[in-house]
Amino acid sequence: QATPLAPAAGAPPASQLELLRLKDGRVIEQHTRGLLLGSEPARLWSFRDITERTQGEQREHNRRHVLELLATGAPLPAILESVVLGVEAGNEEMLCSILLLDEAGERLLVGAAPSLPAFFNAAVHGRPIHGSQGACAQAVLTRSRVIVEDIRRASAWTEYRDLALRARLGSYWSDPIYGAGGNVLGTFAIYHREPCLPSAAHIALIEQAARLAGIAIEQAQAAAALRAG
Template structure:
């Protein structure tokens, strides 16, 4: 015990002062009347004065009356409680003007007789911690949006606006990479001027294409503190000046497989350097955008798989039924005719038997492409099953004769296309086998009238017409009236 007391006694006032100055917190000591007795260097920076000029003065000599009143009220509260008092407050540092949110702890001090002699204050900077807490709350609320059926542009805008609300002096943007991976499109930047967004929409990525174009091309963060002087912005300096932009930091948005999806950018009105907290915000925001983009793309893919044939990519029977109902409604609305074709390949099984299902699959894919090239954009081509396909001719003519003629012309175009030879390259483990195959089609056609029999199974009738075409020798077209 005596040895411990001796060691403590060896700590001189200079030793204790050195420890006090080394601490990153603001530390000070006042007497019961609020007069300063001691403070450290960090506190000197807050008041913008040296310790020798602070000692013997009160808060009212250095800060506004409103702030000094607040400081004094918290001092009195701690002294009245007789114990620790903690509060949060924003303070501005006189030496450089920056602001910090601090957590201030004030503890009353007593002498050996228990008499109150002053108050010890310690303030810790919690700005970063509070901002991170706010960001995590914002991040959680954004992730909740993804669980709802909200369009991707709306989710991305929520991300942009959310980050901007956390930092009122910034403007954010999200740009997506197009399907070819060459241009930035579909920008979400509600706080940037419309003329600026329009000017950069569709810009080709590459080194020297601003911050975003460069980041998307290189796949790494690009920080431009001063747009006016940076070579990456030389082609866009005038545009940026017109928009009032001083700096731009851009983070590439990467998928879970590290493919570039787009860019997330933070703009400032004036020159601005990247700080540690900014790195966290821009990285996490880009990651949040990535989650939103990938999730929505997966949803679209799942929806597509639910209504499209996996082999050919054509609508399946579920989507065919929906398109048929839409066609019926259009017929009633526009008083026009429509038609349904049922197509069955005539010489498909021998190819499967001789060369396997891979060859058959390749043929079906080619058939799907040939049919699709023969029809109009308003028409629907669906795979019904196996080697059977159904085509809906939507919104034909209002006169029956003309509608039949148009349906016959398109059906003949399909028949002729499907009868052309097929060159099928079948991959295998050792080498590719090339097979030439001849395959025709039997086609049944039924005209759908706009005033009668809307509840009739039109596909079944077209199937019956197809069997009539088979009976007539195949590679032919047979018409069947839906209202005999």
Template sequence: MADSLDATDLRFSKLLAGQNRALQLALGGAPLSEALAVLVRTAEEQAGGRFLGSILLLDEDGKHLRHGAAPSLPDAYNQGIEGNEIGPRAGSCGTAAYFGHAIVVTDIARDPHWADFRELALQHGLRACWSTPFVARDRSVLGTLALYYREPHGPSEDDREIVKLVGNTAALIIENARLHARLQDRDD
């Protein structure tokens, strides 16, 4: 029992260290993609390779998802989903952003949410995807955090905890970056 508590404490400590590193980058003026990549890498490392992470940002138009960070996903996959419109059958991320709640797809090969993106995902070895939106203080969707798995299954309880911490931190970083950009535009 003490060993599992120590492992949990260590994992949580490493998650917090990654969160702090991402916040320091964001507050220090680093590009948004760099701070978000630190969050995704931290989540992937703490999961021991169980999943590949991705953060997509909802465009200012509220209709399209843009690349935020996905350091472990293939570039061709990231390019293939760049700018796609959200909707009721737009993969896990586009559907999660559209409805404003988590979408768990345990088998991409069989799920109707993935009809338009199934081949792209499968050709890159992505078999399952859980996506959850993260929101601004006004409850508007800012983007999504996705966990991709190499075999069909759903998220573990550990994965859910990681997503909660990373999603909240991503929301804070993104909302801060957007506020900073609006202030810069106003000053110019």
């Protein structure tokens, strides 16, 4: 589709490349090219979905950085924070957290949640998973993804609703974090300010982040065990 432009005397047709980040997680490459329709300047737009390529590049960048931290013996909290910030860097509307299952398999501990309020993290830290209707606990107990479109109306958030509203959290998506042996290590969660459901791109993102977190947790724990031995 071409539409006339205001004429610019002596100016050659312009060409411009721009990235558009959509709310559903897709990344669109917009190419704008100037041309002439007869003697009238015009502009031609073309669009290309580069979500998969962009996510792949971001994922590889995050993975390399996490591996560098592991190789230098960085502490687990710093490594997990890197995983979280890597996801948030390309998705400004997301607030992410990693909760770790304690050694007894009874409680969830905050591993990294740098963008969530301190009062929220303090209230969540150490809560038991058994007998809880909390969405994080359910992700661990059912070993499955938990999607809460609207925290204000979800029964899974009865215990923490007032806390979540105080923290201005509208929706919650969480995947279990698995170890290499299939054991659950914790959860990777994504919050939004407003109620919303994940797109296919979002689902791929949370799965990839949970896998990277699982690798980081197990390798960091193994390294710490070696140093202690």
